Amino acid sequence: MSVNKPLETEDAEDHEIFDINDFTTASDWERFVVQIEELINEWKLNSNISDNLIDGDRDINFENGEWQHKTETLQFAEEISFTLTYYYLTKKNENDKNNLNNSKKDQVKNISIDFDSSTNQSNNSQLEADENSVNLVNLPPKSMADLLNKTNDFQNVTSSQTITPSIAYWYGLCRFLVISPTRNNSFIDTESRANVILSSISIAINNTGCLIPIFVQVNSINRDMYLGLCEGSALKTHFQIVHFNYTPPQYSFLPGLLEIFKSKLGNHLTNSSFLISVSVRFTYLIQEGTFLDSQQMNMKASLDKSFQDLDLVDDRIDEIYPDIKNLSFGSIQDCVDSIYLSCIWSNLSEDIIVDSESYSDLNPQHSNDWCITLNNLLDKCEYQLTSSLYKYLDELKRTISVSQLIGPTGLSINSNMDPQVEELKNKSLQKLTSSSSAARRLDKMYFVGSNIVEKATSRMKALNTSENQLPIDKGFLDFIMDYLFPDAKLRQSKETSKQNKNQIKDDLNSEKFLKKISLLKSSSFSNDGLLNKFVICLNLLNRIGQTAAIAQLWQEFILELRYRYESAIIIPGLDNDPKKQNQDSSLIPPDLSRCLLHQKIQMLNCCIKKKQERELIEKESAKKLDNEKQKNNSDEDEFFDCEDEQPILPFEGRLKKFGDLTLLNKPSEYIYVPITQESTPMTEDMLEQHASVLVNLGSSDDASLLRAKIQSASLLSDMQAFKAANPECVLEDFVRWYSPRDWVAVEEKQIDPETNEEKIIKKYELSHRMKIPGNMWVDVWNNAKPVPVRRQKRLFDDTKEAEKIFEWLNSLSIGQIVEQTLPILFYSAIYTCYEEVFKLDLNFLADPIIDLLIEKTIKITRNNETKKYHDLVNYVKSIEQIVSLMKSINAKFMNKKARISSDEEPEVKQFVKKLLKHSLDQESCELKIENGAHGTIGKLLSRLCVRNKITHKSKYNRMQSNEYKSIKNSIDSIDDQDDNDEIEEMENYTNLLLPYDKPFKREYILRSSVSRPAPYSRQSPQRMYCLINNLEFRLAGAFTEDTMFF
């Protein structure tokens, strides 16, 4: 086939071909025609009357309507198939079929054709005369009238962002049929074949009385070429297209195009006998797309920043390493591809405008009809948070353990390594230096030696083989650990001041957000808790490094925890309630509303705390013992002096007075609240085990009793402590403190012995249930000996528990580490999303997504549905898209160059947000600009484009002279106020809009009402759409002629 040789469509107008009547020999062809007719009938496009009824509602236009289509297959001969597609406009959100039926009711009302009311008065009046004299059937079909209707000019997309089919766009048609070859079928590549199909169409139209234009697609599909035909009321319109991939110079401006148009209309016409109305749209490219795929982007990034040399000076350390404090967010690329500005001048008279190579009357500044088109790359861009989350989730499948991967902290490597290990190891980059940095730093800090850590490090030294393969080098690892445990850093003050950057302002919305997100079963309630920071680092390392990096940081982290436990140093950053943190006296049990990892570390803190206390007590009692020994030696006889006196009952382990209540049996003594054993801290997995023990006892009464017994250990401990603190106390005293609601008032009538009056006296006594002999409480009370807490058996064995936790931490495989950290990572991800949204004031768009995301995450984190985390990432992606696109758009329109005054700001913001909203719906969105050049936005655009013309030049200067000074001069001369800005923004070239001096694309619509083919024919609609840009030249003509008076 001949793609390069454009189909000469003029030839298709060869009328002879439509007069063929002899198709007896072509039965294939006959059947083809029948198929078309059947579909026309089926779709109810056959009757004359239907023409004005189907889209009877005349208010539907390209802007407010919505495009629909139906498609059926046609068969030509055996092997060649076509599709017949019916395109039509419906009202937004309305089912087309309903519409069809409803509109049939009011027939007559709708039949009034707006047959070009503005340009050609004479024409109009004649048609009106027609309308009155001729019956309805003789009115021109609506589709012909549409050719002259201007409301649909240059309407690429409807307001609901459905794209106008190109045929509709060129001709202004509201409905039409298209026959297209199916894929891989290049049947209609010759004129004769095109004509065969066209003849079929002609027959079908005549047989069915269809008033809707029917097109046939010709030539190769991507050239978008059609021939078409519409008949009705003894008028016949031919649709033809000319398409070149270059623009013939003689036709590249309006005069040349007018010439073509007029010659098509017929040579019998003199210039004065009719008027041609011209509508023009020029489209300017004001932003060129510069898309780099992620690989190119990475190359650029690695050029920008080099992470290679890590032995740099301390002060600049922040800039050498990647940002470990925040999750990277947003697209690396510019999400805006290209921006076009279109300016429309409608309904011009052909003879008053000049449009030529050298001069054009068509100045954008004089158009009130502007429209901006923004093409985005949302689907192509790579989003940092999204992809890092996916990558992290990918690690879930790894069953390899940390020590398998990078070698154990203390032991020699397993010699028989599986291939997966081998592979991962080989991928590793650099080595970890010999010693544990955390341990060394802490030694410096606290001057506490630790055998274990030293042992560990020295053993690691011996393990040189695996060192060579560790991915994170020592400097970076130190940097991370310093950040995670700032209390170990010598420059403590500096660090803490840096950290207080809470970007979420305390407004109502944020408060709501924080409340919602706190329901996640995660780590800390703010994003700067220890585990949040840790997990952000893990995620980062996984993103830039590989699996081994996770293992290495994890190991280092455990080492640090181990060190802290050995040295009894509390782990910081777990409890975000600062009040709680300072309350050194109490031990905070694991918070069951937090994730398991958080609970475990909290538990470890409990152990550390207990250890501190134990060591303190041991020290003190050692001292006491010393003192007592000395005392006993010196004043041995003092003891006997008080022998005769009533023995003072010794009390032990008092915490504080219990209000001013006194003992019932000894009213001179206050009741004291004893120091109690903290209730045993437990993490949820421990509790679950505990619960299963209880459940397994069964549900009988005995089982209930046994359960109560099992759980009465802490009751016993409390009772013992109470007895020790309050000698001579009774159960009633205990109940008053422990279960005040079981100390009930009873009213008792009493007769006053003196006055003999009845008085009601309130007496207190134990509640009935406490009085029952042999009940559990009494039993336990009777068995309780006065024992202060410090002499009680420890309910909580910190050494054992700590070891269990380390065992657990060390046992986790990479996949399990990921699983345990996911709740925290997603907390941080959502938090980051909100922060970004909040910064750009995009809550109106993103809040519903964030709310949904939080809701889903709450469920997933609380039910440990690890598999479902994947589903969450899409929400994160949507938010990243919104924010990234907003950033890109802002960079274009709201940069310093825009000089937006405070008056303009609200409108500009509104515009930018509208643009964002539309862009999110559509890869290429069009937005009308109110008042064109004269509106606020128009002025802003003019400013941006004009200004950039200047910076453009200076950039050019720089490139030419390659000398900084000359740019500086050139800029100074243009704008001496903020030359710094100029330079800055020049670097960031993508922020600039291009000047609109040369249109990127020009479109013209020429139309007229003309008597054709003979001077005495009725006037009929003629139209030609022209498109010119540097890629193509297209003419889409629709020429009508009278078939009655010719």
Next chain:
Amino acid sequence: MDDDILTTLKILIIGESGVGKSSLLLRFTDDLFDPQLSATIGVDFKVKTLNVEGNKTKLAIWDTAGQERFRTLTPSYYRGAQGAILVYDVSSRETFAKLDNWLNELETFANKPDIVKMLVANKIDKPNREVTKEEGLKFARKHSMLFIEASAKTKEGVEIAFEELVEKILQTPGLWENRSTGLNVTNTSSPNQNGNCGYC
């Protein structure tokens, strides 16, 4: 053996000490009122099979101690619960006033966000009422809970309270799909008798 059982549900009973939680449960499971019942230590639980509209449902009902000192532990039993019964004592305003705390606790520790909540006003047989029915209703409406007045002693309202709750849970999609959810702890093998729990 449990083949005809539609599902197993986990239900919690919470509220201040002495409001009658254990008594309500006993009334429901054994149709008894036992004045000899002692104050609950830790948690206890009972099982009962209920027939709601032809569906046999196994209920594992966890009764918790209301005492302050036991509170640190009880929330761990909230996990996996599909229903929660909040009890107050109509003869004690204080127990009504503390309801907010209990709701908070539920919100923090229950892992099913759409857990069905029922407010039970107990001890309506008592003469010295301090909280009116209207107050109870208002509170329940404010927090979208079911509400019923009951007495463990006279039996009034007890059975229907549990039935309504179960019916509501069964009507809530996605709350009970899994047969084993209610008692998933029973599935954990080999009870580790010595050691893991602090009270052993």
